[in-house]
Amino acid sequence: MIKTIADPSQYPFEWLDVTDPGEDEVRQLREKYGLHASSIKDWLQPDHLPKYEDVGSYVFIIFRMHSEKVGTEADTVTELTDKLAIFMTKERVITMHKKDWGAPEVIREEQVDQHSCEDTVHLVNEIIKSCIATYEAPSLKLTKDIEYYEENMFLKNRKASLLKGLYYLRRRVEVTRRILMLSHEIVDKIDAPGHSNTYTRDTRDLYVKLHNIYDTLFENMNHLVMVYFSISSQRTNEIVRVLTVFSVFFMPLTFIVGIYGMNFDFMPELRLKWGYPGVMILMGGITFGIYVWFKRRGWL
Numbered sequence: 288m289i290k291t292i293a294d295p296s297q298y299p300f301e302w303l304d305v306t307d308p309g310e311d312e313v314r315q316l317r318e319k320y321g322l323h324a325s326s327i328k329d330w331l332q333p334d335h336l337p338k339y340e341d342v343g344s345y346v347f348i349i350f351r352m353h354s355e356k357v358g359t360e361a362d363t364v365t366e367l368t369d370k371l372a373i374f375m376t377k378e379r380v381i382t383m384h385k386k387d388w389g390a391p392e393v394i395r396e397e398q399v400d401q402h403s404c405e406d407t408v409h410l411v412n413e414i415i416k417s418c419i420a421t422y423e424a425p426s427l428k429l430t431k432d433i434e435y436y437e438e439n440m441f442l443k444n445r446k447a448s449l450l451k452g453l454y455y456l457r458r459r460v461e462v463t464r465r466i467l468m469l470s471h472e473i474v475d476k477i478d479a480p481g482h483s484n485t486y487t488r489d490t491r492d493l494y495v496k497l498h499n500i501y502d503t504l505f506e507n508m509n510h511l512v513m514v515y516f517s518i519s520s521q522r523t524n525e526i527v528r529v530l531t532v533f534s535v536f537f538m539p540l541t542f543i544v545g546i547y548g549m550n551f552d553f554m555p556e557l558r559l560k561w562g563y564p565g566v567m568i569l570m571g572g573i574t575f576g577i578y579v580w581f582k583r584r585g586w587l
Contacts, residue, residue, distance in 0.1 A: 288305070288306045288307065288308070288312075289303060289304075289305050289312060289316070290303070290304045290306070290391075291303055291304075292304050292391045292392070292394075292395050293395060293410075295378070295379075298404075299404075299405060299406065300377075300378055300379060300380065300404075300406065300407045300410065301378060301379045302380045302381075302382070302391070302395075302410065303380070303381045303382070304381075304382050304388075304391045305381065305382065305384070306384060306385075306386075306387060306388070307384075307385050307386070308383065316381065320345075320374070320379070320381065321345075322374060323342050323347075326340075326342060326347045326372075326374070329347070329349060329372075330349070330370075330372045330383060333365050333370070333385075334363075334364050334365050335370060336349070336364070336466070336469050337349055337350055337351055337469045337470045337472075337473055338472075338473075339472050339473045339476045344376065345374050345375055345376045346373075346374075346376075346411075347372070347373070347374055347375075348372070348373040348375070348411070348415075348473055349370060349371070349373075350370075350371045350373065350414075350415060350418050350470060350473060351364070351368035351369065351370055351371070351418075351466050351470070352368060352369055352371055352417075352418035352419075352421040352422075353368055353369075353421040353424075353425050353463065354366070354367060354368055354369050354386075355421075357425070357459070359452075360455050361455075361459065362455055362458035362459060362462060363462065364462060364466065367459060367463060367466075368463075368466055369384065369385065369386050369388075370384065370385065371383070371384045371388070371414075371418060372384070373414060375407050375408070375411050376407065377406070377407060378407070379407065380407050380410050380411060380414075382414065390414070390417045390418075393417070394410075394413050394414065394417060408477075408482055409484075409486060411477065412477050412486055412487050412490055413486070415473060415474070415477055416486075416490040416493060419470070419474075419490065419493050419494050420493065422463065422467065422497050422501070423497060425463065426497065426500045426501060426504065429456070429459065429460055429463075429504050430504065433456065433504065433508060433511060436449065436452060436453055436456065436511060437511055437514075440511070440514065440515055440518060441518070449515075450515065453511065453512055453515060456508065457508045457509070457512060460501065460504045460505050460508045461505060461508075463501055464498075464501040464502065464504070464505050467497060467498050467501055468498070470494070471494075471498075474491055474494045477491075478490065478491045528586075532581065532586065535577060535581075536577055536578075539570075539573050539577075540570050540574070543569070543570060543573075547566065
């Protein structure tokens with residue numbers, strides 16, 4: 288669907304917003320506005336990463352904004368982000384996307400209708416800024432998720448799905464951080480020295496802020512995973528220690544039982560009247576002696 292957001296008869300430029308175009312609409316746009324085949328090919332790739340390309344007759348930008356709805360096990364670029372293609376000339380801006388996107392109407396009301404956008408460069412800056420802002424709310428949710436896992440990690444009765452949740456949480460942070468990192472060139476081009484202004488610097492400030500937030504989240508996530516394995520290893524060592532203590536108690540007792548369990552005819556102790564109680568007292572003494580020794584060593 289092709290929708291005209293800004294008409295050149297009323298505004299200093301034209302803005303066409305295209306939602307989920309079919310083959311006929313793509314061919315129509317390509318022939319009418321001279322869009323290069325390589326740009327269309329990049330647009331058709333669902334997992335294409337952010338890029339900035341000066342084709343000559345226009346500037347082609349692919350930006351990935353964060354999806355509004357993300358599943359709990361989403362961990363890929365296409366599951367976490369939506370692709371936006373921007374074709375920019377001095378007279379026109381064409382935005383193309385697969386899913387519904389409400390930002391064009393908001394940008395027109397807040398910027399274009401207020402005559403803040405004087406040219407297409409300023410308009411694209413506002414579009415990029417709107418896309419970057421989509422990463423702000425997910426960063427808050429990721430922070431809460433990390434706090435949740437950190438709180439449950441130190442409980443004795445941990446949930447079985449904790450490690451699985453940590454994996455998907457780490458993947459979400461890592462993929463989102465990588466997308467922001469790859470968007471650095473686009474922000475640099477938008478805020479280039481030739482046309483840098485207050486609006487483009489605001490976009491850069493927002494980008495730097497979110498980039499730092501996701502860097503911090505990534506570091507915290509890695510630290511959390513390391514703590515998880517450290518705690519798991521510590522608890523495994525505690526279990527092994529308890530089992531080792533029990534085995535040390537029973538080793539000498541098993542040795543004695545093994546000796547007196549043999550079926551030799553000439554074993555003198557077998558005929559003693561007090562043999563059985565004597566062996567039991569001996570085994571009790573050995574057990575008590577091991578207990579005292581462990582206590583003095585601080586192993587119990």
